[in-house]
Amino acid sequence: MLLRGIISTPLPSLHLKKTNRNVCVSAQTTSINKFSISDQELESRGFILRRTISDLNLDHLNSVFVAVGFPRRDPEKIRLALEHTSSLLWIEYKKTQKPVAFARATGDDVFNAIVWDVVVDPSFQGIGLGKAVMERLIEELLAKGIYNIALYSEPRVLGFYRPLGFVADPDGIRGMVYSRKNIYKKS
Ligand SMILES: CC(C)(COP(=O)(O)OP(=O)(O)OC[C@H]1O[C@@H](n2cnc3c(N)ncnc32)[C@H](O)[C@@H]1OP(=O)(O)O)[C@@H](O)C(=O)NCCC(=O)NCCS
Numbered sequence: 001m002l003l004r005g006i007i008s009t010p011l012p013s014l015h016l017k018k019t020n021r022n023v024c025v026s027a028q029t030t031s032i033n034k035f036s037i038s039d040q041e042l043e044s045r046g047f048i049l050r051r052t053i054s055d056l057n058l059d060h061l062n063s064v065f066v067a068v069g070f071p072r073r074d075p076e077k078i079r080l081a082l083e084h085t086s087s088l089l090w091i092e093y094k095k096t097q098k099p100v101a102f103a104r105a106t107g108d109d110v111f112n113a114i115v116w117d118v119v120v121d122p123s124f125q126g127i128g129l130g131k132a133v134m135e136r137l138i139e140e141l142l143a144k145g146i147y148n149i150a151l152y153s154e155p156r157v158l159g160f161y162r163p164l165g166f167v168a169d170p171d172g173i174r175g176m177v178y179s180r181k182n183i184y185k186k187s
Pocket residue numbers: 001012014016068118119120121124125126127128129130131132152153154156157158159160
């Protein structure tokens with residue numbers, strides 16, 4: 001999963017296990033004081049941080065989803081979902097004007113939020129972009145006073161979310177999902 005980056009720093013190696021099981025984790029972070037990489041540093045490395053969908057090409061975003069193994073989705077449905085998304089961040093690679101990192105959160109805008117679609121284009125993984133979007137997404141939610149932030153994590157990605165303040169099964173609480181996919185599996 002960890003492929004070439006465009007930044008010359010050495011990339012850390014990751015040992016990823018393949019599995020489809022998701023677990024629910026929630027954030028217990030109360031504040032993020034500073035970002036691991038500043039907006040200016042991102043800019044100097046050729047990336048622009050964006051918070052609206054006005055310049056976001058949904059076909060390109062879909063391609064990033066597909067590249068990391070998510071199913072290709074109807075762009076019109078993605079557009080609708082994003083219009084109903086209150087907090088959203090993506091990073092554009094200036095050279096190609098394409099999205100290379102993305103994360104969003106939905107919720108009640110008061111108490112609770114759930115993070116969805118955290119992705120980094122495989123060619124840009126391992127250079128801090130995933131952390132950059134997640135740190136800012138969390139900061140934005142905390143600034144709104146939302147302290148209960150949950151997400152579903154593939155087991156192989158738990159190690160990415162933990163340092164950001166997410167814990168699995170906090171106080172023994174387990175996530176449960178009603179999914180048509182699961183129902184079809186049983187019948
Ligand atoms: C998971 C993902 C978003 C991480 O983005 P990224 O840009 O590659 O990660 P970063 O370079 O920002 O890494 C930040 C830190 O997390 C660590 N990290 C990254 N992926 C990790 C993983 N799978 N397991 C453990 N640690 C991980 C990095 O080593 C780095 O550590 P450091 O801060 O100590 O240097 C990206 O790999 C991805 O898109 N994966 C496929 C889609 C996916 O699984 N999304 C999550 C759905 S639940």
